Amino acid sequence: MAGRAGARRDGRRLAAADGALAGGARMTETQALAALVLWRAGFDTADIAGLLGLGEPLVARTLSAARAVASGRGSVSAAGAGG
Numbered sequence: 001m002a003g004r005a006g007a008r009r010d011g012r013r014l015a016a017a018d019g020a021l022a023g024g025a026r027m028t029e030t031q032a033l034a035a036l037v038l039w040r041a042g043f044d045t046a047d048i049a050g051l052l053g054l055g056e057p058l059v060a061r062t063l064s065a066a067r068a069v070a071s072g073r074g075s076v077s078a079a080g081a082g083g
Contacts, residue, residue: 027054027062035059036066 027035031052038048045063049056068074 027052027058032062032066035062039063 031054034052035048035054038051039045043051045056045059048054049059052059065074
């Protein structure tokens, strides 16, 4: 179960980071995690946006934030970004 808790925490961090970057436009933590999983599976941002019913710019910002956090270049500073 530790893997599931870690994945949920990562989803919250991605959703919060994306909300901070998007000026208020947000996706749920589940959508953020799904976007990351789909991206790693080889889907492009347009396909991910279509599958999740989101705008492609929102998906692209979320993935960009995830890459920045993963590489240590970014951080999550949005309110409510617990984890």
